[in-house]
Amino acid sequence: MRSQTDLERVLTARGVNLDTCSDRELMYALTAAVRQLQKPMDHARGQRKLYYFSAEFLVGRLLRANLINLGLLEEAERLLAAHGRSLAQVEDQEPEPSLGNGGLGRLAACFLDSIASLGLNGDGVGLNYHYGLFRQRLDTGRQTEEPDPWIGPESWLLDTGLSYQVDFGGFSLNARQYDLEIPGYENGVCNRLHLFDVERPAPPPAEGIRFDKTDIAGHLTAFLYPDDSDEAGRLLRVYQQYFMVSAGAQLLLRELEEAGHSLLELDRYAVVHINDTHPSMVIPELLRLLTSRGVELEQAMDLVERTCTYTNHTILSEALEKWPASYLEQVAPQLLPFIRALDQRARRRSDDPRTAIWDEHNVIHMAHMDIHSSAKVNGVAELHTEILKNTELHPFYVLYPEKFNNKTNGITFRRWLMSCNPALAGLITQAIGPEWQRDAGLLEKLLEHKEDTALLERLLAVKEENKGALARWLGSRGTEIDPHSVLDIQIKRLHQYKRQQMNALYAIWKYVQIKEGHTPPRPVTMVFGAKAAPAYTLAKDTIHLLLCLGKLIERDPQVSPWLKLVMVENYNVSAAERLVPACDISEQISLASKEASGTGNMKLMANGAVTLGTLDGANVEIARLVGEGNIYLFGRSADEVIALYRDNAYRSSDYWQKPELERLVDFILSPELLTIGDAGCLSRLYKDFIAKDYFMALLDLEDYIAVKERCLAEYEDRAAWSRKMLVNIARSGFFSSDRTIMEYNRDIWHLTPDGA
Template identity: 55%
Template structure:
């Protein structure tokens, strides 16, 4: 049945109307039903061995257009709606973005699910059905304010499976409820994202902002992603939440495998479990425990699980390598403790690799490494740092377990959907093959003639115009589309160094006021959420918003610069920001960013990277060549040495010029419009601590960024750089990443 016929049939049955009589809301509901009906005809990949990808986050973004593209009916739907005077983009605005993730970790998991289905690999995701996600970000009084982010509205993509499991805690028992969400591959099959919830979750617990009683576990367990870990109650709730996820996962996996008739004594032949970061680590002792219920002896169960579980490390930051006090786990999940103690005793007695340390803390990553058969980093540099520094003691024990799997992105979403004009420009030159084989993008390097580059520039300019219209509509901010769009969009964290970008802007303010006149206006665009308990990150947001206001109110400054902080940055807003970017800010302190994926999306859309040799920037630099990327700052080796010797002192890098920039933070101009306490705290930290070494690289950053802005004036040369970045982005397809995971780790086919 044709799309138009099917839609007419659906609206006639549901609303007793013709399509042209329907409201946008009714059309949205009809498109959901049409998409689900089409998905029913897609096959689920089959193989003897199945992957279960367990992750606390799946940042999937809005699904309607992505599903229409992957089903091959996006253009048909657009044409059908256009014939009745409707725009698909208007219908898309009605969809709520699923609040199931926060940053790169969650977006990566979503990309992996897409690529698994596209490649026809048998792999499902398992996570939690958060009602309010992380939070919805609002700006009030030049500060971040958090409120709940409800998205579970009808109609919904979620399907109620009717499946439930019982999950025991130390002092209570709850019953889960499983909801499934289809993940459609590109012109291929469909896998499933399994999301566990509680029927008893009480959304009314959340009163002002995002505050709620964290002790009422049977009513709050799946309200929010990442409960506030600055309080004891919040930390305990995280343990409850993580165990709820893995207990359901273990029970579901064994239930499904038994239903398939598989012998659980050979579970590792049929199942691979990928532990995405340390949040799902308790799957190891829980699966061992569940196997013992099935009649498997302890030592055999440990061996089976050790051949079943694989671990992806996403960070070297100690704060993200989870540890839990033994007593906390003993109180909340006492049933796991005898197994964790056995795992600790059986592990090789090597210093620095203990599962239970002398302070009676349980190390999740240690358990993953000792009892997982594969340990992978997510970029070449990151993996080397794990092997030679952060996890060196483990690497000496298990060199064969360690491997690298450089991250990737679903380039169909971040090109075909996000930037259709660029996608059409590419297809006109090299054909449609790149949609399934991203390596074909390398053919674009031949299309560097003036006519090609002029068209490429026109596409970028149109995307900038669209972003300007969107920002004006949503935040009532007017931006100059002819300015350079310098974009830094990522989680707000000191190691990502939004504060260094801010210091550059202040430096530029000082220069303009001294008489310098830039040749080209620059619009500095930030998008970032700070964790609610991360005070210094919120101080950085406050300082950015203060500087934004100062520039707005200064007739001289606003001729040359503008600062825009996008409110409530999420996937939907990324889809509008990324195609419009000229400069991609990837300025993390070398050695601290495991990979990054925003750098890949921006590169794919023709932005030129300004970055340190950190994470996947290293691979981007190798691919595009030194003339098509702007690298600054100290090396990872230098940074690691500073930490090792504790010899970094920010005062060593404060000359008169830097002092003037820092002093601006607490100037009368800033304090008059801002919060003196917040500004003073940031000022003191940069002067006396600066843990992520913004001042170490500030002068190099200023010089390199100035050169980049100067080079932008040569339009044809700049567009050649842009073209090279697009043409080399194919390496970062998540299809390539998943093929490598499968070949080296999962072995599903």
Template identity: 40%
Template structure:
């Protein structure tokens, strides 16, 4: 792109004058960010065009990854790294007297996701482009994202996340590609030329306007696309006479009801209106996305009968599963295909990833709501269900119970996971244990009926963001040790195993870790006003706040440590800093009380001089991708402590190990595969196994109250919730207390407590042996390449999508 810093400076200064009308001395950091981002986007535009042109002219197969979330974080530095010009730009800006770091900080995290589901989708897009695979994302352009978290007196408060208030430098609006999406109304069957046709008269119309974001491959010419859809009114209020005659209030209400579709990620679904809005969002995404794909296909291809040969549509969890009946609707009603031909194409086009076994996450929709909002789509789902149930009857005649349990529509609900399995050609879990649970337990009947559909694709993370970008000093050290092949071939990190016992490398790895801890300690001081011991063990749990992820178990252990230190201030305990970051869903009251408990515990411990600073508890508010990039490289201990059998995979565990942290975890999700690679000497495993958890559920012989009475440590910790003064409001933690004792500890916090305390004692002992700890750290880094999303995407491309790499040749840069 730029031959040297001088070439970059000339381009930057010229763009600054044109865009901002300023010289460098007058420019703000945000001015500079906007100019640099625009400069990069314009420079890659020729590559972007060349990529799309090549895809079009070759007729290659392309995959479209549908997801309600794309947690892409900040893009500027990643894009500069992928283009190979980060250092040139940083040096050029420094010579102009500008701070590269300050400029990077001006970029907002894109408010397009919440947790691991969205971050996985973002990592996948990076790998698709970097592997030169024709693949794109399809999502919603949320105006306000999930929410901005503020902590006030220890309580989570949700504020709108105005990430688009200053625009978004990476997006290009494509109004010429807008599509009309319809809701409600009624369907009129008409016989034409001996064929039954269905015509819909919608009650509501909305315009889906695409905004395209480039996805730049690492050191290649590929630029794929993340297409985000924005909901806008169909009519121009100033031009349409019918609206001039209506009241201003009705116009405002109409406009707001439509734009609400892309207003917020995951509206509260505790009310009918909120649930209806979620269903609208999901249909809006898939209808716009599928229509756009078909429109593009028809421009360059002949018969729609070959659609599945050049198009793969992947649905990321159940949220976009309406793509199945929507594709059927288009093929039937708009393309004139018969049912069998439409079903053949649909089931060979669509594949599905299941991300959970939690009942509340396996979406269902009330049939009345579904039928009212999407009348024609409901008719198609109903027909799919009828035909599927007939197939079941033919296979299992008389087995009404099986048919009822497997039906897509039953008990007044449409079951989206069932629709996903029936209407796709591939169903994959995201870790070996998760897939086995799906096949043998949660989806056992479906696996018996469709054994060829189920497969495993263990999740992965992009090492280019989570190591090369997030931890540049460690990345440089790795390159000095084994060369840079690992950046394009992450399994080459295994070469580090040859050097794991090298004392000089161990010391260098420890030095990098200490520098990262120093940076995080400064950030903590700035964000919270609390000084932490940089030589203490940084023990970190950052992830979505949910009961099964068991932040509560972590807090219980902290309270027990605190008790022991109060009883014996001379206790031989390595100083420990416990760091949390998490958002709780606005309507998830138990999770929000756990956040309050963390703060109440922190308030008590951090101000107690009697424990001599041996413990600190920190909660960093508004956890997001950019914050994770600062936290993860500084971790000594990675907390991955979900109830066994509940976490589908996890990807935080992979990010931490890639940065040299040692995992304390249950045998759950991808923890099992990490353990298989690094072994017992390089990981701290505790707690019940998944089959033991299942036995407790099946037998009903778990008694949380008995553990509470038997173990004085648990009695103390539990009593702190009610009588410990950890909140000014004594009733704050009653909901937590009741979830453990009255509801019998659904996620086995008390059952795993003793084992968790013991494993942390082992962590304390092991950390004192610096040589052993640093060697384990290197072993974890070495094996982390196996968890790169490059490996995951290669598996998807080869085994599910049948996608071939297509190198792009561009003369633009």
């Protein structure tokens, strides 16, 4: 690797005075220096190239991550320390790229890191959102949304000077290509994330995130997932998706032709990965482009089916996109003949109407198109894949059993342990050596230290240090917490199936218990971090309930010494990097069968948190790896939940009318909360609990409370708890995104000659 003077040499050449420049000036200087040092690095090579299409790439701040992968982190920290500067303070000035929102985008970012670190020939393809989902404000007692700008005059974006014409119904736009460089971990490789943008973006909205959704030319790349509560918003999403896939497909074919390859060898030299259904239109777009260049339609469909692969991330109907044909007639009418041809091809293979691409209601099913027209289809956790095969996508599995496979998600330990928790990473290296930094599976060596009292005590001390750091960070944002309390953390997108509202009912139960004199052995701090989609009313109502409960608890002198409820404003990657190392109890409480995988569970586990959760998604695999004594499980099984839905057998009234649950639900409309909160928001939540409760929070509530109380009690045996922590860290190595990507390459992409 480079000598340790390279970074200083580049900074000196740029005229940076480390003693006098501001933290912001130093951040920009370091960004430019790292970009300069990345310039000579080579893109990974290989006969077949991956184009990973995704609506989201939640990359987080890049300065520290890139310094780690370049092997320059220690040099940077020493250099800054010699001038009385702190890298942590400098990187706090870095804006976080607003290119994603939740697990889908964070997974895609981890995958790009692993693809580069494994030296695989692959790039990402997405959109260059200017304002992300939104910047969340909570100071009014409810969520409000503002733009989240991140693109400044100096950023990590590289303007390639390339653009591609994208033709819509009645007008065209140029898609300008910007790149983010993705360096591999100490291997000299630097791949790319290609981001497409309109050439003349409109100025930011004058008020909140409201803008003219019909102004496609100006606002197409403004926001991730524009509000789809009206037709203009839904159409804008279709415009976004076609803009991304058309530009990306043109980029692919340009690179194929520049390399001297025939279009008829598309599948030999390229693989197009469709990450969830947002990029599905790449399939008919490739057909359109190939046939426009002289390839026969049937031959083009064969080529595309051998080239494309598809990951399904959910069984939720809202995320299995279906678009009225009239929308595509308006946005990209040139695609309709090709989608019709794909549907006819599908009907020749199966007469089951459940597998149609274009249904009798003139609706186009994107997931159906992906499955018919891809070489491989995968789920993202063992349970999720089995549900897809046996229930949700069973007719397709019968038709294409050879296409279906599982690829359990993973995270990059470079970001989610080495970077965000250097104290724990250092302790692990002292115990088992540094090799785990390249092969996370070697963390299992920690199991040899289960009875090492000194190591276990140090493990607890590191956790306390991280809790103290989190307390200081929250304090700087105006929220005080007790760093010696139990940190019970639920951080993920706000959605009813993730059941933050069940956790809120536990907070009510705990509040009542303390009021009745049943104090816990030590204080409990409940921390939430989540954004709710702007049009998702019940999710925003849940945030309001949590904020009201936080105020109620804080104002009660009998309860506040023992219980705290915190909602972290504008939860993002940077906030997660502070919360994850400090967490004691990892809340993974989704309704069994509804969470495809989760990756927060993996990050928290790797940092020594113990999971409290349902047997859902990757929790099933976590439970198997760590063993019954090192995880806290509750709730009905996926099979039981599926049966309840199938038989329409769940009645929320069977549960909320139980006296012990009724008082918790009724508390939502209690005078105590109504004096703090909005009656309309709280009434909607209350009515949903008693009339619907679609994701069955009340079904598992009693079991949840009992298991959570047992978890809190057992936390007090600090020696036993430290062993649980160690087992979780040791077993977390399976969930490395490097492992996941090696499996994708071996079974799906075959980017190297031997598919290794």
